Amino acid sequence: MAQPTILLVDDEKEIIDLLEIYLKNEGYRLLRAGNGIEALSVLQKEDVDLIVLDIMMPKMDGIEACLKIREQKHMPIIMLSAKSQDMDKILGLSTGADDYVTKPFNPLELVARIKSQLRRYTRLNVQRPNKENELEIDELTINTATHEVKLDGRDIKLTPREFAILELLARHRGTVWSIEKIYEAVWKEAYFDSDNTVMVHIRKIREKIEENPRKPKFIKTVWGVGYKVE
Amino acid sequence: MAQPTILLVDDEKEIIDLLEIYLKNEGYRLLRAGNGIEALSVLQKEDVDLIVLDIMMPKMDGIEACLKIREQKHMPIIMLSAKSQDMDKILGLSTGADDYVTKPFNPLELVARIKSQLRRYTRLNVQRPNKENELEIDELTINTATHEVKLDGRDIKLTPREFAILELLARHRGTVWSIEKIYEAVWKEAYFDSDNTVMVHIRKIREKIEENPRKPKFIKTVWGVGYKVE
DNA sequence: CCTTTCCCTTAAGAATGTTTTAAGGTTTTA
């Protein structure tokens, strides 16, 4: 990441202008958007490394925008907000924001947070997605647009559910997903206990992508917690 | 923060000596450094709550030091300076100092500023209980999101109960937890005496994270009371 | 519209990992 790209999303021009001064100074490339819809369209076209998102925006609310972004891409999101109550909401609803700063804020504090998030993400994502819609995990390539999965260049055929689970875990590399969370994210319905369908799917995926399903390299189980892709 | 720790950074010994008298009197724990490089090395080792930093120092300039500190850690910085022009610099764009005082200064004024900064920061920190979900204790890192524990970068595998106990103690650094309290917090049920299961778990954790479980560095035994992480 | 194929779910036993129990040992305190 020679020159990381940061997308600033805020409807108040003054705030973006102020941040631009500080961030340009740090050598970042900057993109701007006035609302969530604009932000999403910028993300379609550009390769962005981190997003600073204001929670109070017209058209699409910041929280909603955050969720949409999280669905598509894996990158650090730092939220801005005037009210500290909003922050409870962010934390409570678990929107997927990685950090937040309350207004009025010290621009340098935000710069520090940005640096810290970028450090953290490069550490987690040693191999970052090179193309839009592609997730790479070592020699495994997941194309979210074409639903193709390749291992060492060879085609792997996954069923829709299998693909959805793998994509979910790959998008959020490093975080552990419980069986319940996986079920709800993929099936989009409430999970009832004592149902090992997720487990069976995990097993099927492992059969297809792991050399030795008993010693999985891609999908690891975290005992008593869930599964993750490192 | 029972006894906040303050790091004084100045190349003029007399000034530090003077400040020490006033600040000790207020019940602060004091650390000193003669320049920015020293200051950074102290920060590596010690848990510091606030820094008083002179802008005119040999080796590493105060402003530079301030930026470096900001990169690494998040704590209040109060700058000292002889020249009022320096202050324009500090305020203008810069360093992320939270407050400043020009020399010659009234020590009592500095004390007041320190108090005010500590108040402000503890308030901010309450709102942000676990930034990034990471707890750090020296070279031990506990990530509550990924359920990962790292010691010197190496992965440590803890079982769910072990993790819960360590997290509990690490979250409340310095406070002693009785076996009964630990049991109730982790198991979420009433504790019946004459049951050494918590003890066995503590032992297992120590086996995994301590160099010498008999001389534990992280989880200390407080005789007749319980356990704590310092 | 019927057949075939593929996908999803269920269930039960096996394998693996974790927690508790209990007995004996060690350290600290008085």
Add this chain to the structure above:
DNA sequence: TAAAACCTTAAAACATTCTTAAGGGAAAGG
């Protein structure tokens, strides 16, 4: 030096995860 508090160990009990196979259902193909 005795009593109390804490530590250690290993095996039994318990839980979770894995694996397999079979049946039902949906989509694709004739």
